[in-house]
Amino acid sequence: MAAARLMACIPRSCMSRLAASRLPSWEEQAPAVQSRRSSLSGVCYLTMGLLVLLLGLVFASMYVYRYFFITQLPRESVFHCGVLYEDSLYSPFKGQLELHEDVKIYIEENYEQINVPVPQFGGSDPADIIHDFQRGLTAYHDITLDKCYVIELNTTIVMPPRNLWELLVNVKKGTYLPQTYIIQEEMIATEHVHDMEQLGSFIYRLCSGKETYRLKRRSARRRISRREAGNCHRIRHFENTFVVETVICKKS
Template structure:
C-alpha cells in the first residue's frame, strides 16, 4: 500500500475551499519547489548552445584542414614533385628527312617524350640518345608563363636559356591537340627539318629569376644565356666543331637547335 500525503500550506495561506470529498481541492506547491524549475530550463538552453558552438567549431576546423591540404598539395608537393600534377604524357616518334647533312639518305627517326602541363602553361621534352649520332640528348622546357626556353644538353651537362620563340614552339594546348591527332592517325607531321643557330653570350648567376621549372632543371649546372643569329652565315669547320646540336620537335616539323660558343 502506497500512502500519499500533502504538505500543509504555511500559515497565512488559505484554501479557497475546505477539504471535502477532495474532488475540487486545490494543491498548493511550496515556493521552493516552484523556484527550482527555471534553472533546469536554463541548463538545457546552455547545453544546447555549447553543442552548437562545438559543431560550428568542428566545421571550421574541418574546413581549415581541407584548405591546408589543398595548400600543401598545390605549393609543396607539386613544386617538389611536378610529375604528381595533372599532365599529358606522350611517347612520340617522327620520321623526317635530313636535308641539311644527308639530303640523299633515307628518312631518319626522331624519338622524344613530351609532357604538357596545361595549368602551369609549360612543356617538358626529353630527347633520348639518337640513333644517328648527329644530335645530343637533351631535356627541354618551354615556359610560356615566363617566356623562356631552357635546353639541358645531357652530353655536356650544361644548361642554355633563351627567350621563347613562339613562331616555332606551339603553346601547350595546341601542341596537345596536335599530338592527340597524330596519335589517332588523323594528322601526319611534316618530314622536313629547319635549323636555328644560337651563340652563347654570358653565364647566368641568379637562377631564381628563371622561374621554378627552369630552376628545377638547371640548378647545380653551368647555365648560359643564348641569343639567336639574325642572319644565317656559313660556318667554317672549326666553328662547326665548337657547336652542339639538339634535334627535337614541338611543332609539325623537326627543329635542329645549333648552340655555338662565343665567336
C-alpha cells in the same frame, strides 16, 4: 429642466464620438501587424531562395567544367612521340630519318617538358628541354655537356601547350604526322647566369647546380665554318609539325 437635460445630453454625445474615434486596441492591431510581418518574411525567404539557387548554379557550372572539360584537357599529359623526316641539311641522300622524344604537357601551368634520348643517327646530343610560356623562356639541358642554355621562347616554332596537346592527341588516335622536314636555328652562348631563381621554378629545377648560359640568336644566316663546327653542339627536337635543329656554339 430642458436646459439641464440638454446640458446632460451634450457630454454623452461627446463621449460617444470620442469612443467611436478612439485608437484601435492591441488586439485589433495584431492581425495587421502580423500580416505585415508575414509579407516581410516572405520577401526574405524568396531572396534567400534565389541566392541558394544562384549558388547552386555556380557550383553546378564549376562541377561540369571540372569533370567534363578538365578531363578532356588533363593537367598533365605524357606522350612518347616519333616522327619521320628528311635531313636536307646534311644528308639529303640518306632518305628518311626517325626522331623520338617524350613530351610532358602541363596545360594549367602553361609549360612543356621534352626529353630527347640519344638519337640513332648520331650528330645530335640528348637533351631535356622546357618551354615556359608564363616566363617566355626556353631552357636546353645538353645532357652530353651537362650544361644549361636559356633563351627567349620562340613562339613561331613552338606550339602552345593546348595546341601541342591537341596535335599529339590526334596523332595518338592514328592521324600520324606526315613525313615532315627540318629547319635550323643557330645560337651563340653569351654570359653566365648566376641568379637561377629569376628563370622561374620550372627552369630552376631543370638547371639548378649546372653551368647555365644565356643564348643569343645569330643576327644573320650564314654557314658555320669547319673551325666553328667543332665548338658547336646540335639538339634535334620537335614541338610542332616539323623538326628543329638547335645549333648552340661557343662565343668565339
